[in-house]
Amino acid sequence: MPYKDLSSVHELITGLFQWPATKEAWEQYKLTDEQVAFFKENGYLSGIKMLDEKQIEIIRNEIAQLADPQHPGHHLFHEFHSNESSDPSTILFHALGAWRITPGLHDVLWNPRFLVAASQLLGNTPVRFWHDQLFCKPPKKGGVVAWHQDYSYWTRTKPVAHLTCWCGLDDSTAANGCLQYVPGSQRWGLLDKPDLAGNMMGIMDYLSDEQKQQFKPIPVETKAGEAIFHHSLTLHGSGENTSSNPRRAFVINAFADGVVSDTDDELLQGVPPVQKGAKMEGQFFPLLFGGIQ
Numbered sequence: 001m002p003y004k005d006l007s008s009v010h011e012l013i014t015g016l017f018q019w020p021a022t023k024e025a026w027e028q029y030k031l032t033d034e035q036v037a038f039f040k041e042n043g044y045l046s047g048i049k050m051l052d053e054k055q056i057e058i059i060r061n062e063i064a065q066l067a068d069p070q071h072p073g074h075h076l077f078h079e080f081h082s083n084e085s086s087d088p089s090t091i092l093f094h095a096l097g098a099w100r101i102t103p104g105l106h107d108v109l110w111n112p113r114f115l116v117a118a119s120q121l122l123g124n125t126p127v128r129f130w131h132d133q134l135f136c137k138p139p140k141k142g143g144v145v146a147w148h149q150d151y152s153y154w155t156r157t158k159p160v161a162h163l164t165c166w167c168g169l170d171d172s173t174a175a176n177g178c179l180q181y182v183p184g185s186q187r188w189g190l191l192d193k194p195d196l197a198g199n200m201m202g203i204m205d206y207l208s209d210e211q212k213q214q215f216k217p218i219p220v221e222t223k224a225g226e227a228i229f230h231h232s233l234t235l236h237g238s239g240e241n242t243s244s245n246p247r248r249a250f251v252i253n254a255f256a257d258g259v260v261s262d263t264d265d266e267l268l269q270g271v272p273p274v275q276k277g278a279k280m281e282g283q284f285f286p287l288l289f290g291g292i293q
Contacts, residue, residue, distance in 0.1 A: 003073040006099065006106045010286040014103045016055055017111045026292045029116035039121050043186035043234030044220070050113050050167045051225035055104075060169050062102040063134055063248060067093060073101035078131065078268040084197040085143030090240060092143035092197050093136035096268065098250070105132070109252060114165055114227070115289035118254050121229055122163050126257035127289040128280060130154070130162065131268055133251040137177050142241025144177070145196060147203035149185075150253065151232035152193035156263040157280060160190075161256035162232035168249045172222045175243040179228055180217040185235035200237060255280070257287060 012019055020026045039045040051059070065071060069082065078096040085092040098105040108114065109129055118127045137143065150164050172178040188211055194202035207215065220228055230236060241247050261267060261274035271284045281287070
């Protein structure tokens with residue numbers, strides 16, 4: 001039996017989340033004006049409750065299954081790196097495309113808590129899916145994610161109307177490699193991109209003297225099940241996991257409906273090209289949320 005590709009299903013397929021039936025039910029998930037203002041000023045927003053304990057456990061179990069290169073749905077990944085770290089003494093598991101393979105990681109895209117916040121932070125606009133990611137740092141030897149801007153890897157789409165939602169499946173601390181941000185760096189413009197799992201401080205080669213003076217990272221610790229949203233130009237990275245606890249997370253990357261392809265080449269491995277100038281849409285880039293009606 002061929003493994004079912006869940007990218008053909010653009011709605012919830014499990015009971016993991018409940019799709020709200022009324023406007024009032026949607027509005028319970030809205031961010032406050034203060035939260036939106038913080039995001040606009042700093043380029044990130046943390047501490048957003050995304051999953052309960054049962055949901056966390058289901059997603060953790062799915063990731064454990066997917067980490068096996070012999071998983072029957074493995075061919076559906078756009079990328080799969082058992083270890084993407086450039087340092088052989090550390091490990092960074094990183095993969096794209098999990099939503100196509102397991103039902104829980106499919107349904108997190110339609111989590112109302114994610115959708116309402118994403119729409120607000122994109123400017124109260126419909127939200128379209130770009131791609132997902134898994135990031136896992138094992139205890140004691142978890143590798144770094146170098147300082148970078150997400151959009152520097154996404155210039156094959158335009159304009160810049162992208163948003164990242166990072167959701168932790170463990171308590172994330174300075175000791176196990178939590179995310180760090182440079183507040184306000186979303187206003188620095190597009191920088192050159194470093195090797196994502198290479199030298200943590202490689203970005204310094206691309207910063208002006210003024211930017212180097214403003215490079216004052218803030219470590220952002222979170223509880224399991226909490227998300228951090230950030231602008232696609234906000235400079236961020238994460239250090240090694242030197243603790244005795246794992247640091248597992250999934251990422252949902254989205255953009256405002258209306259973003260177009262800026263290349264005739266493949267946008268993601270295994271996905272048919274979208275003609276340059278054509279709207280990003282279809283099986284692999286579904287509309288997740290049209291807004292609160």
